Amino acid sequence: MPTRMIADRTVSTIGLGGMPMSIEGRPDAARSVATIHAALDEGVTLFDTADAYHLHADEVGHNETLIAGAIASWGGDTSDVLVATKGGHLRPGDGTWYVDGRPEYLKKAAEASLARLGGDAIGLYQFHRPDPAVPYADSIGALVELLDAGTIRLAGISNANVDQIRLAQELLGGRLASVQNQFSPAFRSSEPELELCTELGIAFIPWSPLGGISSAARLGERFAPFQQVAADRGVSPQVVCLAWHLAKSPVVIPIPGASRPESIRDSVHAAGITLTSEELALLG
Numbered sequence: 001m002p003t004r005m006i007a008d009r010t011v012s013t014i015g016l017g018g019m020p021m022s023i024e025g026r027p028d029a030a031r032s033v034a035t036i037h038a039a040l041d042e043g044v045t046l047f048d049t050a051d052a053y054h055l056h057a058d059e060v061g062h063n064e065t066l067i068a069g070a071i072a073s074w075g076g077d078t079s080d081v082l083v084a085t086k087g088g089h090l091r092p093g094d095g096t097w098y099v100d101g102r103p104e105y106l107k108k109a110a111e112a113s114l115a116r117l118g119g120d121a122i123g124l125y126q127f128h129r130p131d132p133a134v135p136y137a138d139s140i141g142a143l144v145e146l147l148d149a150g151t152i153r154l155a156g157i158s159n160a161n162v163d164q165i166r167l168a169q170e171l172l173g174g175r176l177a178s179v180q181n182q183f184s185p186a187f188r189s190s191e192p193e194l195e196l197c198t199e200l201g202i203a204f205i206p207w208s209p210l211g212g213i214s215s216a217a218r219l220g221e222r223f224a225p226f227q228q229v230a231a232d233r234g235v236s237p238q239v240v241c242l243a244w245h246l247a248k249s250p251v252v253i254p255i256p257g258a259s260r261p262e263s264i265r266d267s268v269h270a271a272g273i274t275l276t277s278e279e280l281a282l283l284g
């Protein structure tokens with residue numbers, strides 16, 4: 001599996017997003033574990049999760065626990081695996097989401113994530129979503145403290161605009177490791193943030209890279225050029241889509257979600273595909 005960098009950490013070019021295994025429509029635990037093991041078998045070393053990937057109020061961290069357990073039970077060498085989690089976005093258990101970016105809350109949430117993930121520090125901790133009720137600098141201040149205390153090894157942000165990326169990079173003293181924003185054929189408005197990450201050498205992790213859990217299967221139907229390139233190459237439109245992400249910039253590391261082993265086994269093929277300039281022009 002080819003690799004890319006998140007700060008000083010080498011990770012697989014294609015990661016695995018954990019959300020479909022823990023929210024509405026999730027499979028049973030055995031299928032989720034099989035999916036995570038399939039990813040590890042394929043050489044995936046980046047796993048994206050969040051404390052908020054759960055359904056019911058009393059199971060905060062469901063996805064963190066699932067991923068940590070599956071990595072532990074895999075049986076191979078996992079020393080190069082990076083689990084990236086997030087805090088600051090919450091689910092009360094009724095299907096809704098809300099934000100809490102208070103520094104005191106974020107520091108407690110990170111400690112709780114660390115306890116679930118195990119080990120002596122969180123590999124990559126991402127501030128999930130700006131809280132309009134809290135100055136952004138205050139939330140980022142919690143990341144600075146967590147880094148300095150050694151609770152987290154790398155700090156990232158998510159759902160951030162260009163000004164927030166610049167502010168976070170400044171407050172973190174140049175230690176901002178990653179930006180995780182929505183990006184897919186249907187949702188391309190984070191081009192400026194992607195360009196800034198490329199300029200600054202910060203990893204850009206597109207979320208819902210295939211268009212999201214409910215749309216990913218229909219990617220080829222929705223976007224004819226992706227279907228066409230896929231047919232020409234004899235691969236799935238989802239693989240073409242992930243290769244299109246990778247072609248955007250060397251800092252891009254997609255994290256396609258999966259709840260079936262077949263999905264991640266297919267997605268990793270994107271790491272071996274270099275799209276031609278003609279294909280990229282067609283895909284837009």
Ligand SMILES: NC(=O)c1ccc[n+]([C@@H]2O[C@H](COP(=O)([O-])OP(=O)(O)OC[C@H]3O[C@@H](n4cnc5c(N)ncnc54)[C@H](OP(=O)(O)O)[C@@H]3O)[C@@H](O)[C@H]2O)c1
Nearest residue numbers: 017018019207208209210211212216256257258259260263
């Ligand atoms: N930072 C944020 O605010 C934020 C928000 C949303 C998501 N995320 C992160 O980003 C990750 C990815 O986003 P997402 O899961 O929402 O959407 P996505 O990656 O666009 O789509 C996920 C769906 O794609 C399907 N899929 C994956 N690979 C496939 C393939 N090769 N062929 C056909 N179908 C395939 C999976 O189906 P099966 O389930 O059938 O395997 C899965 O349900 C999440 O899991 C989460 O870690 C972050």
